[in-house]
Amino acid sequence: MPHPLDEARYALALANRIVAHEGVLDGFGHISLRHPANADRYLLSRSRSPELIEPSDILEFSLDSKLITAGDFLPYGECVIHGEIYKARPDVRAICHHHSSAILPFCITGAELKPMNGLGSVMGAKVPFWDSRDEFGDTPMVVTTPAQGASLARALGPHSMVLMRRHGATVVGATIQEAVFRAIHTHRNAELQLRAATLGEASPLSTGEAEMACAYSLRERPMGRAWEYWTTRLAKAGEMPPKIV
Amino acid sequence: MPHPLDEARYALALANRIVAHEGVLDGFGHISLRHPANADRYLLSRSRSPELIEPSDILEFSLDSKLITAGDFLPYGECVIHGEIYKARPDVRAICHHHSSAILPFCITGAELKPMNGLGSVMGAKVPFWDSRDEFGDTPMVVTTPAQGASLARALGPHSMVLMRRHGATVVGATIQEAVFRAIHTHRNAELQLRAATLGEASPLSTGEAEMACAYSLRERPMGRAWEYWTTRLAKAGEMPPKIV
Amino acid sequence: MPHPLDEARYALALANRIVAHEGVLDGFGHISLRHPANADRYLLSRSRSPELIEPSDILEFSLDSKLITAGDFLPYGECVIHGEIYKARPDVRAICHHHSSAILPFCITGAELKPMNGLGSVMGAKVPFWDSRDEFGDTPMVVTTPAQGASLARALGPHSMVLMRRHGATVVGATIQEAVFRAIHTHRNAELQLRAATLGEASPLSTGEAEMACAYSLRERPMGRAWEYWTTRLAKAGEMPPKIV
Amino acid sequence: MPHPLDEARYALALANRIVAHEGVLDGFGHISLRHPANADRYLLSRSRSPELIEPSDILEFSLDSKLITAGDFLPYGECVIHGEIYKARPDVRAICHHHSSAILPFCITGAELKPMNGLGSVMGAKVPFWDSRDEFGDTPMVVTTPAQGASLARALGPHSMVLMRRHGATVVGATIQEAVFRAIHTHRNAELQLRAATLGEASPLSTGEAEMACAYSLRERPMGRAWEYWTTRLAKAGEMPPKIV
Numbered sequence: 001m002p003h004p005l006d007e008a009r010y011a012l013a014l015a016n017r018i019v020a021h022e023g024v025l026d027g028f029g030h031i032s033l034r035h036p037a038n039a040d041r042y043l044l045s046r047s048r049s050p051e052l053i054e055p056s057d058i059l060e061f062s063l064d065s066k067l068i069t070a071g072d073f074l075p076y077g078e079c080v081i082h083g084e085i086y087k088a089r090p091d092v093r094a095i096c097h098h099h100s101s102a103i104l105p106f107c108i109t110g111a112e113l114k115p116m117n118g119l120g121s122v123m124g125a126k127v128p129f130w131d132s133r134d135e136f137g138d139t140p141m142v143v144t145t146p147a148q149g150a151s152l153a154r155a156l157g158p159h160s161m162v163l164m165r166r167h168g169a170t171v172v173g174a175t176i177q178e179a180v181f182r183a184i185h186t187h188r189n190a191e192l193q194l195r196a197a198t199l200g201e202a203s204p205l206s207t208g209e210a211e212m213a214c215a216y217s218l219r220e221r222p223m224g225r226a227w228e229y230w231t232t233r234l235a236k237a238g239e240m241p242p243k244i245v
Numbered sequence: 246m247p248h249p250l251d252e253a254r255y256a257l258a259l260a261n262r263i264v265a266h267e268g269v270l271d272g273f274g275h276i277s278l279r280h281p282a283n284a285d286r287y288l289l290s291r292s293r294s295p296e297l298i299e300p301s302d303i304l305e306f307s308l309d310s311k312l313i314t315a316g317d318f319l320p321y322g323e324c325v326i327h328g329e330i331y332k333a334r335p336d337v338r339a340i341c342h343h344h345s346s347a348i349l350p351f352c353i354t355g356a357e358l359k360p361m362n363g364l365g366s367v368m369g370a371k372v373p374f375w376d377s378r379d380e381f382g383d384t385p386m387v388v389t390t391p392a393q394g395a396s397l398a399r400a401l402g403p404h405s406m407v408l409m410r411r412h413g414a415t416v417v418g419a420t421i422q423e424a425v426f427r428a429i430h431t432h433r434n435a436e437l438q439l440r441a442a443t444l445g446e447a448s449p450l451s452t453g454e455a456e457m458a459c460a461y462s463l464r465e466r467p468m469g470r471a472w473e474y475w476t477t478r479l480a481k482a483g484e485m486p487p488k489i490v
Numbered sequence: 491m492p493h494p495l496d497e498a499r500y501a502l503a504l505a506n507r508i509v510a511h512e513g514v515l516d517g518f519g520h521i522s523l524r525h526p527a528n529a530d531r532y533l534l535s536r537s538r539s540p541e542l543i544e545p546s547d548i549l550e551f552s553l554d555s556k557l558i559t560a561g562d563f564l565p566y567g568e569c570v571i572h573g574e575i576y577k578a579r580p581d582v583r584a585i586c587h588h589h590s591s592a593i594l595p596f597c598i599t600g601a602e603l604k605p606m607n608g609l610g611s612v613m614g615a616k617v618p619f620w621d622s623r624d625e626f627g628d629t630p631m632v633v634t635t636p637a638q639g640a641s642l643a644r645a646l647g648p649h650s651m652v653l654m655r656r657h658g659a660t661v662v663g664a665t666i667q668e669a670v671f672r673a674i675h676t677h678r679n680a681e682l683q684l685r686a687a688t689l690g691e692a693s694p695l696s697t698g699e700a701e702m703a704c705a706y707s708l709r710e711r712p713m714g715r716a717w718e719y720w721t722t723r724l725a726k727a728g729e730m731p732p733k734i735v
Numbered sequence: 736m737p738h739p740l741d742e743a744r745y746a747l748a749l750a751n752r753i754v755a756h757e758g759v760l761d762g763f764g765h766i767s768l769r770h771p772a773n774a775d776r777y778l779l780s781r782s783r784s785p786e787l788i789e790p791s792d793i794l795e796f797s798l799d800s801k802l803i804t805a806g807d808f809l810p811y812g813e814c815v816i817h818g819e820i821y822k823a824r825p826d827v828r829a830i831c832h833h834h835s836s837a838i839l840p841f842c843i844t845g846a847e848l849k850p851m852n853g854l855g856s857v858m859g860a861k862v863p864f865w866d867s868r869d870e871f872g873d874t875p876m877v878v879t880t881p882a883q884g885a886s887l888a889r890a891l892g893p894h895s896m897v898l899m900r901r902h903g904a905t906v907v908g909a910t911i912q913e914a915v916f917r918a919i920h921t922h923r924n925a926e927l928q929l930r931a932a933t934l935g936e937a938s939p940l941s942t943g944e945a946e947m948a949c950a951y952s953l954r955e956r957p958m959g960r961a962w963e964y965w966t967t968r969l970a971k972a973g974e975m976p977p978k979i980v
Contacts, residue, residue, distance in 0.1 A: 017743040026855070028957075044359065047956060049964035057306035073955065099852065101923075105931040108851050108938060116353050117344065117411050118386030119273075138943030140951035165853050166940055172756030188346075196350035197933045201303055203353060209385030219346045221292060222273075229272040229294035235484075238971075362589065362656050363631030364518075406526050433591075441595040443687045448598060450656055453628030459628035466537060466564065467518075474517040474539035480727075606843050607834065607901050608876030609763070627780065659833075678836075686840035689930045694841060695901055698873030706875035711782060712763075719762040719784035 006244045008036045008056040013044055013241035014178050018230045019096060019240060020051035023179060024187045029098035029168070031183075032082040033176055036060050037061065041087050044078045046073045048158060055244045064146065071102050077092035081169035083150030092172040099168035102190035107163050107206055112188055114204035118213035120189025123161050131165035141167055151178045161186060180230070185217070251489045253281045254303040257288055257484035260421050262458050264341060265296035267431045274343035274413070276428075277327040278421055280305065287331050299490045307330045309391065312395035326415060330396030330401060337417040339424035344413035347435035352408050357436055359449035363458035365434025366450055367427045368406050370483045371474055376410035387414055406431060422468050425475070430462070445484045492593060496734045499548040502533055502689045503731035505666050508720045510541035513678045513731060518528035519588035522572040523666055525550065532576050536563045545734045553577045554636065563603070567634050571660060575646060576641030577592075582662040584669035589658035592680035597653050603680055604694035608703035610679025611695055612672045614650050620645035631657055651676055667713050670720070675707070741979045743771045744793040747778055748976035752914050753833060753965045756974060759922045764903070766918075767817040769912055770795065777821050781808045787832045792831035798822045799881065812879050812933035816905060819884030820891060827907040831915035834903035837925035842898050849939035853925025853948040856940055857917045858896050860939070866891035866900035876902055895919055899931055912958050915965070 001026045002010075012033045019025045028048045035041035059075060060068040065083035067075055082095050106113050110129065115121040116210045132139050135151050143149055143164075152170065156162040160182060161171040171186060173179030174208075205213060234240055247255075257278045264270045268294035272294045280286035304320060305313040312320055317382045324454065327340050351358045355374065358367040377384050380396050388394055388409075401407040405427060406416040416431060418424030441447045450458060461467075479485055492500075501603055502523045515639040517539045525531035535547045549565060550558040555573035557565055572585050596603050600619065610734045622629050625641050633654075634638055644659065647654040650672060651661040659675060664670030686692045695703060706712075737745075747768045754760045762784045770776035780792045781890055794810060800818035802810055805947075817830050822831040841848050845864065850856040867874050870886050878884055887905065891897040896919060908914030908923060932935045940948060945977040951957070 027961050033942040047960055049960055049967075052964065052967055073762075077956070089430060099854075101927065101930065103929050104852060108927065109935040110929040110938065117349060117413070121346075121386070133944075134940070138941055138947060140947040140950060141856070141940065141944055166944070168852075168939065179820050188401070192346065192349050192353065194930060194933055195346065195439060196353045199350050199356040200354040200440055203355065203411065205386065206378070206383055209378075209411070210388055212385040213387075217385060225292055225294055227270050229297065232294075232297055253500070269621065348595055351607070354709075362594060362658070366631070436596050436600065440591065440684060441598040442602040443684055444595050445599040448600065448656065450631065452632055454623075457628060457630035458632075461632060466567070468538055470537055471517050474542065477539075477542055607903075609834075611876070652811060664750075668875065682836065682839050685836065685929060686843040687838050688929055689846040690844040693845065693901065695869070695876065696873055699868075699876055699901070702875035703871060707879060711812070715782055715784055716762050719787065722784075722787055 002244070004036045006055070008033055008043060009055040010177065010241065010244060011176055012058055013043070013053045013055045014231070015180050016045065016050035017239055017241060018234055019180055019183050021096070021234050022184050022230060022238065024100045024183050025050040025098050029096070030076055030078070031094065031096045034086055034093045039090070041068065042082055044076065044079055044082055047076045047143070048060065051239065052243055066209065072155060078142055080146050080149030081143050081152060084146060084153045085170070085172060088150070088153040089156070091170050091174060094173045094176040095170060096179050096183040097168065097170045098183060100187045100190070102187050102194060103163070104168045105194060107165055107167060109170070110165070113163065113186070113193065114202070115213070116189050116192045116196065116202060116204055116208045119185040119217055120192065121210040121213040122217050123186045123189065124214065125207065126159055127161050127163055128155050128157060128159055129163050129165060133165070133169070177227055178218060181226055183222050202245045247489070249299070253278055253301040256421055256485065257290070257295040257303055258298045258300045259431060259476070260288065261295035261298045262424050262486060263479055264273050264343070264428050266479050266482065267429050267475060269306060269345045269428050270295040270343050274325070275321055275342070276341045276424065277436060279331055279338045284335070286313065287327055289324055289327055296484065298480070299487055311343055312444065312449060314386055323387055324393030325391050329391060329398045330415070330417060331346060331430065333395070333398040334401070334417065336419060339418045339421040340415060341372050341428040342415045345432045345435070347432050347439060348395045348408070348414045352412060352414070355377055355410070358408065358431070358438065359447070359473050360455045360458070361437045361441065361447060364430040364462055366436065366441065366455040366471060367439055368431045368434065369404050369451065369459065370446050370455065371404055372406050373400050373402060373404055374408050378410070393469045412488055422472055423463060426463070426468050435483055459462055492734070494526045496542045496545070498523055498533060500546040500734055501666055502535070502548055503543045503545045504721070505670050506535065506540035506543045507619070507721065507722055507729055507731060508590070509673050509726050511727065512674050512675050512720060514590045515655040516586050519585065519586070520566055520568070521586045521669065529580070533557060534566065534572055535570055537566045539677055543731065544732050545678065547674050548610055568632055569603050570636050570639030571633050571642060571687055574643045575660070577663060578640070578643040579646070580719045581663065581664060584663045584666040585660060586673040587658065587660045588673065590677045590680070592677050592684060593653070595658060595684060595709070596661070596680060596724050597655055603653065603676070603683065603701045604692070605703070606679050606682045606686065606692060606694060609707055610677040611700040611703040612707050613676045613679065615650050615697065615700065615702065616649055617651050617653055618649055619649060619653050620656060620659070622625060667717055668708060669697055681711070736742070737872050738768070739771045739977070741790070743768055743778060743922060744790040745976065746911055746980055747793055748790045749790045750911050751780065751788045752974055752976060753969055754915055754918050755969035756969050756972065757919050757965060759835045759918050760785040761912070764831070764971045765811055765813070766829065766831045766914065769821055769828045774825070776803065777817055779811065779814055779817055783813045786974065788917070789977050803806050803952055813877055813882030815881050815957050816878050816887060818965065819881060819888045820907060821904070823885070823888040824907065826892070826909060829911040830910045831914050831918040832903065832905045833918060835922045835925070837922050837929060838898070838904045840903070840929060841925060842900055845900070848898065848921070849937070850910050850945045850948070851927045851931065851937060851939060853954055854920040855927065856945040856948040858924065860942065860945065861948065862891050862896050862898055863892060863894055863896055864898050864900060868900070912962055913953060916953070916958050961962060
């Protein structure tokens with residue numbers, strides 16, 4: 001019988017590979033998971049490209065983003081994004097930070113991301129915009145200090161996703177499946193909004209439609225069907241993470 | 246000698262995989278087939294992503310979308326789309342409901358989909374537009390009640406394809422090959438219309454050209470050549486459905 | 491020692507597969523070759539999608555597009571495109587007719603295709619535009635009569651490529667390598683011109699540059715390097731045609 | 736223990752394959768490396784498409800682009816690009832010349848390439864523009880004479896990348912990893928800038944952000960993570976160069 005922590009490490013490696021395989025993550029970006037038994041810790045890979053992550057790469061951090069796992073591991077420079085959001089948002093159990101090619105045009109132009117169809121509504125009622133320049137002036141465009149992470153967490157507020165000006169996006173979820181579902185379907189919504197911009201004025205969902213569609217999409221059935229779909233696609237590509245032995 | 250129902254189940258699994266492999270269906274959407282021996286029933290997979298469907302997933306439904314197949318199966322939430330169209334259109338033997346990335350920009354902007362070339366003309370003389378808001382106000386952007394399915398069927402009317410505002414499209418066919426051909430080539434026509442929009446004003450086929458090209462394209466030869474092409478591509482990718490044993 | 495006709499049939503199957511693999515041909519379209527020993531005949535596959543063609547599919551036709559090969563074979567409906575051009579242009583030894591996704595936006599809008607870079611200049615100094623409506627009114631958007639083929643050949647005139655309104659393109663070459671090179675690199679030039687249209691006014695090659703670059707590109711070295719590249723890519727994908735035994 | 740020159744030849748073959756696999760190089764374009772033991776020489780493949788290059792294809796040249804390696808090898812027509820830049824820029828140890836589909840729209844329209852995000856800032860503070868017409872009038876759009884190579888090197892000046900009007904780009908690096916990183920991430924920045932142009936006015940990095948982000952991105956950690964990522968992707972695709980035996 002597998003240990004819950006081992007299961008969590010495997011699930012996290014799998015989630016990273018799924019989100020990379022579906023084109024949201026590339027060589028950079030990362031997904032974390034709150035520790036299944038200790039809400040004051042979170043799990044995150046050592047610094048490695050998401051599609052390469054193995055369960056043995058998963059490290060344990062305090063919410064102050066201090067590395068707990070013993071050994072000579074190099075963490076991601078931006079791990080504070082995860083720690084500061086877990087601190088501010090007890091309801092959040094998984095976080096994905098990425099720089100998807102469909103989301104970045106919104107981060108660059110400031111165009112508002114809006115729910116274009118039912119699945120896109122999982123972005124939530126509002127997607128706030130965070131610009132590191134507002135509080136920190138010129139930076140190397142990475143979130144590496146606790147103060148920067150906390151500022152981003154404040155911008156996220158009670159929402160499910162935050163766009164980061166000239167940088168990327170961070171999405172959260174109540175479960176790892178939800179964070180993955182939200183990362184992939186908001187990426188696809190952005191792709192749609194981009195393509196529709198060629199044709200004319202988009203007509204997004206009404207507030208009522210978006211609320212109802214979001215609740216409908218985050219039920220067990222569609223999330224389960226999508227998870228089976230993404231996992232099978234990953235397996236067919238020969239990209240599943242190695243089992244923990 | 247295979248039973249006609251087994252052949253139908255295999256063909257339906259194959260059709261789902263072809264349309265997914267050609268990029269029209271993704272994790273969601275579905276294709277159905279009228280029962281080969283009983284016009285008051287239709288065949289549709291249990292709730293599963295199209296590229297994963299096996300013949301053993303295919304269930305039988307009444308035209309009121311009651312599940313006939315015994316067992317503990319979870320149907321798609323939107324099966325009423327199929328039942329209500331089969332009720333209203335005795336000439337229809339196959340239906341594909343999808344949310345293709347090329348069609349959705351038209352559903353979002355309301356831009357009119359028009360035949361751009363010979364193969365695109367299989368959309369038919371007119372592609373009506375259905376907006377769930379008109380009759381049902383705010384919904385979770387899915388078609389789950391018989392009344393919604395019947396409304397969509399009325400919007401489809403005698404046509405071959407209906408666009409669903411902020412949702413996707415539903416295409417029908419006199420055979421499963423025709424529904425597949427129409428789903429794929431209208432998707433490709435949409436892609437072309439999108440790309441052409443970057444360059445200038447499109448000059449669509451004339452009414453006469455569209456009628457003649459539609460009749461020409463739906464002959465046995467081009468449909469057969471396309472079916473061989475798509476099946477071979479699927480087989481080369483190692484994605485054929487398992488045989489019924 | 492292989493027979494020259496067998497070599498020609500193999501080369502023609504290979505050319506069809508290369509141009510399909512590089513994204514110019516899809517389920518439709520075709521490449522032909524003038525008979526190596528008899529200038530009054532040409533070689534063209536039976537009606538089959540290009541990426542599936544085998545040397546044994548290659549048939550022999552007169553320049554009036556009468557099938558010479560004995561047997562029960564179904565030719566392409568549009569074989570007259572090839573026959574009529576071979577009749578009108580003794581210098582032409584290979585022809586590719588296609589409906590590429592990058593060329594079609596030009597055929598739909600009438601936007602002028604221009605040489606954007608050195609390789610794109612192989613389109614030649616001018617790419618004429620043929621509209622079937624001018625002489626034939628409403629048609630099913632296919633070129634199936636000798637009169638239509640002859641009209642297209644007149645529009646092509648002494649040029650290397652002709653765009654067909656709402657239909658596609660036909661490119662010719664002095665060798666099969668040249669026709670393949672021209673089909674692929676004009677497709678890529680079209681792709682570039684489309685993408686550049688998003689950014690602003692394109693600055694095409696000057697007439698002098700285009701002439702010099704066309705001559706430079708059609709030398710043995712770049713054509714040979716490209717042929718090795720495309721063949722190796724096809725082989726790595728496991729898509730080479732079967733050998734003649 | 737491998738000889739440093741053998742290691743350099745292997746690394747250069749690998750770099751060519753990586754940059755091709757990531758979509759920057761296609762059938763044309765090339766990467767060179769300054770000789771590890773002799774700063775007056777450089778290494779460059781014989782004329783071959785980048786994704787096919789093997790260590791045994793790597794030739795040695797003087798900075799005047801005379802072939803030093805004995806044997807009957809055909810060099811690239813544009814090797815002077817490399818020689819003249821190595822002459823002018825003692826700090827440069829690797830050079831990539833390419834015609835990427837994302838960069839070319841900038842070369843065609845003259846639109847200014849700007850850093851859109853942290854990784855894109857590796858283009859440097861300024862990307863100069865070189866137009867062969869200015870000094871050489873009509874050419875076949877290739878850089879084949881020492882005078883042309885020297886003119887391009889002057890346009891590059893102290894910068895890291897130069898756009899070549901209606902032709903492509905040349906990027907340099909202090910190491911081969913840096914040249915590869917810059918070639919790939921400036922290509923991706925161009926892709927982003929193109930896509931953002933559909934949505935509205937882009938807001939590039941400030942000068943301060945770009946400087947800090949460039950320095951941050953070119954550290955060992957992100958470059959190493961990217962190198963592992965690209966190499967693993969190449970290996971998974973079965974595309975690694977053969978070992979030197």
